[in-house]
Amino acid sequence: MNIKKLFPGQQDDEEIILIVREHWFFMFTRVLAWFLFVLVLFMFDKYAPQYIPRLFEEPYLNFVNLGKNIYVMFLILGLFMLWTIYYLNVQIITNRRIVDIWQKGIFSQRISELTLPNVEDVTSEVRGFWSTVLGYGNVEVQTAGEKENFIFQNIPEPREVEKLIINQTGHYHGPAGNE
Amino acid sequence: MQEFNTFNPSTLTQTITGFVFYAVIILITFFGFSTVFVLIKNGRSRALSFAVAVLYLVFFLTIAAQGVGILNSI
Numbered sequence: 001m002n003i004k005k006l007f008p009g010q011q012d013d014e015e016i017i018l019i020v021r022e023h024w025f026f027m028f029t030r031v032l033a034w035f036l037f038v039l040v041l042f043m044f045d046k047y048a049p050q051y052i053p054r055l056f057e058e059p060y061l062n063f064v065n066l067g068k069n070i071y072v073m074f075l076i077l078g079l080f081m082l083w084t085i086y087y088l089n090v091q092i093i094t095n096r097r098i099v100d101i102w103q104k105g106i107f108s109q110r111i112s113e114l115t116l117p118n119v120e121d122v123t124s125e126v127r128g129f130w131s132t133v134l135g136y137g138n139v140e141v142q143t144a145g146e147k148e149n150f151i152f153q154n155i156p157e158p159r160e161v162e163k164l165i166i167n168q169t170g171h172y173h174g175p176a177g178n179e
Numbered sequence: 180m181q182e183f184n185t186f187n188p189s190t191l192t193q194t195i196t197g198f199v200f201y202a203v204i205i206l207i208t209f210f211g212f213s214t215v216f217v218l219i220k221n222g223r224s225r226a227l228s229f230a231v232a233v234l235y236l237v238f239f240l241t242i243a244a245q246g247v248g249i250l251n252s253i
Contacts, residue, residue: 080235
């Protein structure tokens with residue numbers, strides 16, 4: 001069977017069960033913060049002519065327009081980088097392991113893997129008003145040995161993800177216990 | 180204050196302004212193209228990665244061209 005490869009190191013017969021990203025609400029809050037910077041530009045255009053009219057006369061007008069142009073370029077770059085980092089930050093659950101791809105920055109990426117036989121316990125947590133209303137939370141995967149626990153932070157449907165991981169590890173440890 | 184009232188863009192001012200503008204363009208180009216490269220290299224959906232990268236490049240080049248036009252009028 002020809003399985004599409006979606007991450008580096010994926011085995012030929014390794015099937016991807018689920019791809020998990022941070023809940024959309026967190027991207028929304030970042031975009032909202034970005035939008036405040038856009039608002040600064042509009043406020044400048046609206047109020048600066050009233051309070052600093054000199055700035056909108058020749059020869060200063062061209063410098064103001066150039067400054068605004070540079071500001072817009074930074075805005076566009078900022079939004080692009082925000083989206084890229086959100087998109088590349090991902091956890092992948094396959095039929096063999098859990099892969100955590102953490103895009104810390106544009107030039108910094110950390111990939112952690114945990115094979116399913118090494119999963120000891122899985123815990124999901126939903127805490128707080130917004131978490132409950134929007135349905136996001138954390139899933140902690142406890143590992144055998146001294147390895148760090150895997151934590152899926154602020155993911156949608158944490159309970160479903162927890163059940164899915166437990167079901168997958170059941171193939172290695174035996175059937176999952178009664179809930 | 181008198182100098183400020185009679186201020187006119189000079190060759191030196193245009194040179195400095197141009198230098199600053201192109202330095203910013205180079206900086207943004209470096210980070211922008213790095214982001215495009217990382218997105219296309221690591222993105223799970225090639226189509227989506229290319230689409231977003233092209234969208235960004237179109238916007239960036241349009242604004243940059245506009246900036247060059249403004250710079251030429253200084």
